[in-house]
Amino acid sequence: MRHIISVLMENEPGALSRVVGLFAQRNYNIESLTVAPTEDGTLSRLTVTTIGNDRVVEQITKQLNKLVDVVKVVDLSEGEHIEREVMMIKLKASGQMRAEIKSTCDIFRGQIIDVTPTTYTVQLVGASDKLDAFINALGSASIMEVVRSGVCGIARGEKVLSL
Amino acid sequence: MVVRALKDEGVKYIYGYPGGSLLHVYDALFQQEDVQHILVRHEQAATHMADAYARATGKAGVALVTSGPGATNAVTGIATAFMDSIPMVVITGQVMSHLIGEDAFQETDMLGISRPIVKHNFSVQRPEDIPGIVKKAFHIAESGRPGPVVIDLPKDMTTPTERYPYEYPQHVKMRSYTPITRGHSGQIKKATDLLLTAKRPVIYAGGGVIMGNASNELIELAQLLNFPVTNTLMGLGGYPGTDRQFVGMLGMHGSYEANMAMHHADLILAVGARFDDRVTNGTDKFCPTAKIVHIDIDPASISKTVQADIPIVGPAKVVLEEMVQLVNASQQRPDAAALHAWWQQIDEWRQRHGGRYRTDDSELMKPQQVIEMLSKVTNGDAFVTSDVGQHQMFAAQYYKFNKPNRWINSGGLGTMGFGLPAAMGVKMNFPDDEVVCVTGEGSIQMNIQELSTCNQYDLPVKILCLNNQSLGMVRQWQDMNYESRHSQSYMNSLPDFVKLVESYGHVGIKVEKYADLEGAMREAFALKDRLVFMDVAVDPFEHVYPMQVPRGAMRDMWLSKTERT
Incomplete structure (x- = not known):
């Protein structure tokens, strides 16, 4: 099963390499990974999506908690949560394809953020499966480049991950 | 600074x-x-x-x-x-x-x-x-x-010409690192209730008891309840090796009675142990009838390889102390008749195998005899460090450790070359105690240069080399799994260890007959201020038994070259 694990950690050199190293060392899988400082400059928030059975994910969270730089760990998928990912996708767009891409884009509430006579660059925000669906819906349009941010997530309601 | x-x-x-x-x-x-x-x-x-x-x-x-x-x-x-x-x-x-x-x-x-x-x-x-x-x-x-x-x-x-303010902190506070100091009371209560209803209990205690300084609490709880205790390789000495309730080490080369008791137990109290693959054998067949209570300071050790029924995260010492208090406060005691029957069963297992080995199939000494002699000559009180291989297992099986922190070996990584420097590190800090390095002719050569350090700092450790002229454990596996093709496990270019240690300024003794062993050992220990290297020729064909059958249950063991459970 896919899990979204959020990690609050010290914003210090080497902290990220400990997390990434842990996954490699213990043979855990990383689907996506994002990391950036929080409103408190001494803390970073890292979100990792991984696939594993309950036992593996339990080990992942326990092992993450053991890292000295890690302050808090939560498996967002255990509760109600929101996940988002940003994708920018560059497409060949000429002739009648331009209109077709534009309408697919509207359906998915994507934005065209860069235009040349032969290309469109589309920005799309959403859960990862929506981004996948958009790529599938593009049909015959030819994709030149895709860049995805990786997933970040937050719990619904009052629940917060903070100190 | x-x-x-x-x-x-x-x-x-x-x-x-x-x-x-x-x-x-x-x-x-x-x-x-x-x-x-x-x-x-x-x-x-x-x-x-x-x-x-x-x-x-x-x-x-x-x-x-x-x-x-x-x-x-x-x-x-x-x-x-x-x-x-x-x-x-x-x-x-x-x-x-x-x-x-x-x-x-x-x-x-x-x-x-x-x-x-x-x-x-x-x-x-x-x-x-x-x-x-x-x-x-x-x-x-x-x-x-x-x-x-x-x-x-x-x-x-570290530039010496630069000066900086220096203040050594009294305390450390780290928001991201807060080690746990006690266990969850509810869980401890639940676990203790389970202990009091057990009919076939085993306490399985590991290195956490040693490093957590929880030996006294373990002894108290075990004796209060009259439960059998087995130690892991890392836990030896955590429970006295000569006590009746001690059933020996468990695992791959564990005692017959320890492994049998584990397999048939209805309750396992694991303390500071991590259900390592060298202990559990096949995890799918591990202790099928047992409820498992697991005390460990590291939550990641709990339910990592074997699911715990009652996990308790906390320091072994504090949790065991709390358990002792709860047992003392309770009127209830485990079913005496059931426990009596359990002990009868364990004693029967003990009788049946109980560390037997043959001495009649070789002219040479058996390594087990050498370790038993060491245990006798030092009263089970020496610091024993070891390298890795057959000699390590023989030392673990046949030396009766009565105190914690005295058995010093590389259990997890299995590092050859550990024994001699380890003995030196201990001797340096315990100059009045006997410190023996049990080693083999393979392992000792991985850090033999330290004989020079021993000379420089006058470190009179004793080195007991079980010399079987081969990498014994490798060869045992080759005998058992590779039709005795002894690939690279034979050492035919050994130095004369006596001359070698003499050149470093130490004393060397060669022992070839069992009749000479006790005398040689006593002589070595009498030389209080000298490093003595005992080069003891042992049967090169001996195997370490029991040995669990790979991927089997705890009870599946080879008991000798010909007998299997």
Whole structure:
């Protein structure tokens, strides 16, 4: 099963390499990974999506908690949560394809953020499966480049991950 | 600042080897007398000495090695300590900060190299941070589940002409590191209730009892309930080896009665043990009828390989203490008749195999006889360090450890070359106690250069070499699994160990007949102020038994070359 694990950690050199190293060392899988400082400059928030059975994910969270730089760990998928990912996708767009891409884009509430006579660059925000669906819906349009941010997530309601 | 911080931490000995990036530190060491430096002959030995000090005392040992090859030579020692959860602080020199990343002379990325084998590591980026980092390093190494910590120290952080404010912190507070200090009372109560209803209980106690200083509490609880106790390789000495309730070590080379009792138990109380693959054998067949209570300070050790029914995260000492109080306060006791029947069953198992071995199939001595003699001659009171292989298993099986912190071996990593430096590290700190390194002719040669260090610092350790002229454990596996094709497991170019140790200024004794063994051993131990190397010729064809059948249950064992359960 896919899990979204959020990690609050010290914003210090080497902290990220400990997390990434842990996954490699213990043979855990990383689907996506994002990391950036929080409103408190001494803390970073890292979100990792991984696939594993309950036992593996339990080990992942326990092992993450053991890292000295890690302050808090939560498996967002255990509760109600929101996940988002940003994708920018560059497409060949000429002739009648331009209109077709534009309408697919509207359906998915994507934005065209860069235009040349032969290309469109589309920005799309959403859960990862929506981004996948958009790529599938593009049909015959030819994709030149895709860049995805990786997933970040937050719990619904009052629940917060903070100190 | 580094030396001053070590002094303020109360460090008496550090083990190391100088080099370019540490010259400022070595100069500072030269100009004071509080922190004594022991010069080894290879950095691996420095880490093992520091590690053994920690195993014997529970306090972090300190090693100091230079950048590049000095640091990489220390890697095996750091990994050894990591696998066995041993507190240690290793200071590695580093090239000047402005050269880092430029492939400078003797530069290695020690933070990167050590990351998977340390509890934590630090890189010093401002000299004024040194006292705080040293304090944190000791705190992290010694608290919670202990482990090694590396401090990487660029040379320009120690420039003697620069002065910085120095204050050694009294306390450490880290929001991201708060080791647990007690167990969950509800869980402890639940577990104790289960203990009181058990009919076929076994206490399975590991290295956490040793490093957690929980031996007395373990003994109290076990004797209060009259439960059998088995120790892991790392836990030996945690429960007295000569006590009736002790059923021996468990696992791959565990005793017949310990493994049988585990398999048939209805309750297993695991304390400071981690259900390692060398203990559980096939996890799918592990102890099918048992409920499992697991006490460990590291939540990640619980339900990692075997699911615990009642997990308790906390220090073994505190949790066991609480259990003893609850049992004392309760009217209830385990069903006496059931427990009596259980003990009868265990004694029957004990009778049936109970560490028997043949002595009639060889002219030469049996390694088991040698260890039994050692146990007799030293009354089970010596510090015994060991290397890795058959001799290690024989020592674990046949030496009756009555006290904790006295059996010092590389259990998790299985590091050959550990024994001699470990013995030195112990002797240095316990000069009045007997310290014996049980080794083989293979392992001893992995760090034999340290005989020179022993000479320099007058370390009269005793070395008991079970010489079977082959890598015994490798050969045993080849006998059992590879139709006796002894690929690279035979050593036919051995030195004359007696002459070799004599050249280092020590005493060597060769023993070839069992009749001479006791006399030779007593003679060796009588030479209080000399290092004595006993080169004992043992049967090269002997195997370690019992041996669990791979991927079987706990009870599936070879009991000799021909008998199987």
